[in-house]
Amino acid sequence: MRKPIIAGNWKMNMTPEEGMKLINALIPKAKDAKCDVVCCVPYVDLPFAIAAAKGSNIKIGAQNMHQLAKGAYTGEISGEMLKAMGVTHVIIGHSERRQYFNETDENVNLKARHAIELGLTPIICVGETLVQRDGGDTDTVVSNQTKIALRGLNVEQLKQVVIAYEPIWAIGTGKTATNEQANETIGVIREAVRHYFGEAGSGNIRIQYGGSMNAANCVGLMAQQQIDGGLIGGASLKADDFATIVQAATDAAMKEIIK
């Protein structure tokens, strides 16, 4: 059984003070969660978010990192720095980083490998554009992104990895993939993992859905066999909405236990 993981992606939102308020509001609502609960916050919010979440079950993640330990890379942040602060998770290769900051599958792979070496949990994002979906290329695109992202890792390291399937056309658009589309494509991603790492790899790896997941559609998505959680943008900025999604993941996990 795979423990669900619900991660908020705050993107470029929330001042440190606003972020602390949000986490303080979330703590009592998420305290009985039977899933991992993570808030991925802007770099400057990290120390404040970590202080606010101290002693709770909420983990704090970053939204990116550089693939090297240190050096002359103005404006960049290393995984070593994140680790030293108490960050546990890091989003890698979000489609917005691929689109606006030219991140490639190869960058994603280097970052993921470095995160794992440091003991950080990478949340690796994959997903197709609308043109690719309409062209029937979804399976090839996500399988290829997955293959390159995980290159050089072993089955043991894979246990530490989370993949987020985020169809680009569903991000921030209010258009969600249907439960069936999300389940099916996550099945394709899991099959790609199985192809390279065998059952041990594909059975353990957690794969989230992301893209306009919210308080209204989370129950249906979380009920799908292949979906192990969510990467939540807009709805993670409201404590009540995010807590509703955490509850849906908790209920789905409890149902699995009872089965």
Ligand code: PGA
């Ligand atoms: P959204 O963002 O939930 O606002 O669509 C998801 C994401 O980009 O991770």
